Amino acid sequence: AQSVTQLDSQVPVFEEAPVELRCNYSSSVSVYLFWYVQYPNQGLQLLLKYLSGSTLVKGINGFEAEFNKSQTSFHLRKPSVHISDTAEYFCAVSPPGTGGGNKLTFGTGTQLKVEL
Amino acid sequence: NAGVTQTPKFQVLKTGQSMTLQCAQDMNHEYMSWYRQDPGMGLRLIHYSVGAGITDQGEVPNGYNVSRSTTEDFPLRLLSAAPSQTSVYFCASSYSTSEHNEQFFGPGTRLTVL
Numbered sequence: 001a002q003s004v005t006q007l008d009s010q011v012p013v014f015e016e017a018p019v020e021l022r023c024n025y026s027s028s029v030s031v032y033l034f035w036y037v038q039y040p041n042q043g044l045q046l047l048l049k050y051l052s053g054s055t056l057v058k059g060i061n062g063f064e065a066e067f068n069k070s071q072t073s074f075h076l077r078k079p080s081v082h083i084s085d086t087a088e089y090f091c092a093v094s095p096p097g098t099g100g101g102n103k104l105t106f107g108t109g110t111q112l113k114v115e116l
Numbered sequence: 117n118a119g120v121t122q123t124p125k126f127q128v129l130k131t132g133q134s135m136t137l138q139c140a141q142d143m144n145h146e147y148m149s150w151y152r153q154d155p156g157m158g159l160r161l162i163h164y165s166v167g168a169g170i171t172d173q174g175e176v177p178n179g180y181n182v183s184r185s186t187t188e189d190f191p192l193r194l195l196s197a198a199p200s201q202t203s204v205y206f207c208a209s210s211y212s213t214s215e216h217n218e219q220f221f222g223p224g225t226r227l228t229v230l
Contacts, residue, residue: 004158036221043224044159044208045221090158102147102210102219104161106159108157108158
């Protein structure tokens with residue numbers, strides 16, 4: 001079984017400042033890692049994912065994340081945030097090799113609030 | 117493409133009532149799933165389907181039924197609604213059953229059970 005921990009439930013940040021949203025996971029097997037974003041009153045959409053290879057993954061809207069196997073982390077970063085980045089961000093994992101579809105295990109989410 | 121659509125957007129039920137949450141996708145996706153989202157708990161998988169005629173249970177399946185008679189539709193049935201089923205429900209689909217595929221989410225159904 002796997003689990004995902006997002007330690008920060010809320011992160012306030014000023015516009016144009018950098019931000020890091022933290023994600024740690026626990027799993028007895030290797031996993032695929034994802035970040036999804038949920039804008040107010042909408043469904044989730046994929047920001048980026050890590051499957052294998054380079055540990056630095058770039059996604060949409062200027063976000064990137066770094067996979068650290070030794071620390072079992074997959075933190076999300078953006079060097080300069082915009083008001084439109086205000087949303088809830090979910091880290092998720094999926095165990096590979098089951099052949100049964102992408103059964104995601106989500107963290108509890110981090111609410112990013114960008115202020116002027 | 118409309119993507120993943122869900123109806124209704126909002127619903128209020130009384131304890132013991134039954135209802136069906138509708139989900140449809142027009143992307144010819146093989147894999148579909150249902151999640152519920154509760155405050156402080158993220159999203160949890162209820163049921164999923166790897167193709168027409170094939171469904172299986174996720175993490176929190178009790179109190180819910182699903183069927184997949186066509187590739188496009190994946191309805192979620194609440195047999196006898198309980199207050200604990202008050203939640204926001206999301207349907208999602210992905211191109212294949214591969215574990216690394218992006219999932220596309222619908223806009224959600226907000227359900228309140230009184």
